[in-house]
Amino acid sequence: MKKQRWISILILIFGGIIFCSSVTIAKPIELSLGLIVPPKHLRYIHVIEPWIKMIEERTKGAVKINPYFNMTLAPAAEMFDATVSGVADISESYTFGVPGKFAMTEFLQLPETGFRSSLSCSRAVWHLYKTFPEVQAEYKGVKVLWLHTTPGMKLMLKRKPVRSLEDLKGLKIAVSGATMVKVGKALGFSPVTMPTADIYVAQDKGVIDGHIRPSELLISRRFFEVTKYGIENIDLGHDIFFVAMNLKAWEKLPPEVKKVFEELSGDWAVDFTGKAWDKFDKDAETEVKAKGFEFITLPPKEVERWRKLLAPIKEEYAQELEAKKMPGKKILEELKKLAEKVKE
Structure with a gap:
């Protein structure tokens, strides 16, 4: 009896081993995500990281x-091409x-377009993408x-407060790309x-x-340590970002996975990002004010002088x-129509 019992036990053990070895445990699909920001950046904490968790x-x-921070996979200027070639499966960059590649998209990089918040401007740029094949x-x-x-975006200053156009003369101001150089030439700074x-x-x-x-960089990149002043009530444009996936990586995804990405991208992601960014931008302003940072509100007549230029x-x-040969006039007219519907 004992012998038969042991034989039965051995049969069950070996049978279990054979059964388990025949079952293939599916490995997850691993996707690299190229980022230009560090892990403590507010945009990663409040937008990208939650999005990753939701997808998973x-x-x-x-x-x-798998996120790769601080341009580990490619410099910012090469991030788009790195995504096309597959160095990065997914990327987020500006x-x-x-220069010149996203000329129509960057219409919204210009100042005073009528979209002050991240939410309204993100919706506007996404509308352009969906509406104009040339933008796509x-x-x-x-x-x-x-x-x-x-x-x-706001004008931020190291040590000299600016309260008029005359105060800008001779100042060297960092701007984000060739489109924003136009702002400097118009207002008189370098x-x-x-x-x-x-x-x-x-x-x-x-x-x-x-x-x-934007104000959030005062915290995200600790610019408040080298910056004392900011201009509160002039909209100096917006930096624009893409979140994109390599086409081959996209095509390899199973239909049910693609469905999840579609649900957590597009209109939903535009609103999710815009709302989050507006919140942590305001929170950053509150935080730096408590540290002694001063936001200067220009008087109405001075604001009109800036806007006229x-x-x-x-x-x-x-x-x-x-x-x-790009539809610049049509894009401008479309943006004007959208801006009329936005009250900020």
Whole structure:
């Protein structure tokens, strides 16, 4: 009896081993995510990281997204092409890193377009993408998951408060790309095209006197340590970002996984990002004010002086696009219609 019992036990054990070895445990689909920001950046904490978690949870572990921070996979200027080639499966980066490539998208980089918040401007740029095939063509070679923008950017200054146009004369101000150089020329300061990652050191060493960027960078990149003043009530444009996936990586995904990505991209992701960015931008302003940072509110007459100088830029930019056989006038008219519906 004992012998038969042991034989039965051995049969069960070996049978279990054979059965288990025949079952293939599915490995998750691993996707690399190229990022230009560090892990403590507010945009990663409040937008990208939650999005990663939602993708992984909704696919029930079938997808694992591995973030690579601080331009580990590619410099910002090469991030889009790195996504096209497959160096990065997914990436998030800004458009101004590749001068001229996203010319129509960057219409919303211009100042005083009527979209002050990240939410309204992100919706506007996504509307342009969905409406104009020419804008879609700027992203050839990738699956665009969504586009988004900063809240209205502000003029930030190291040590000299600016309370009038005259105070700008001679100042060297870091701007984000060739499109924003137009702002410097209009207002009378010296624009210096500079990546966001270089601003802290440049401002600390006195290479520049200030920068034009969203308030959240005062915390995200600790710019408040080298910045004392900001202009509160002039919208100096928006930086624009893409979140895109390599086409081959997209095509390999199972239908049920694609469905999850579609549900957590597009219109939903535009709103999710815009709302989050507006909140942490305001929270950053509150935090730096408590540290002694001063936001200057220009008087109404001074605001009108600035806006008068900035107003022609949009028409000039539209004409430049037309000269390159791009629908600059149509895009400008579409943005004007959208801006009329937005009250901010």
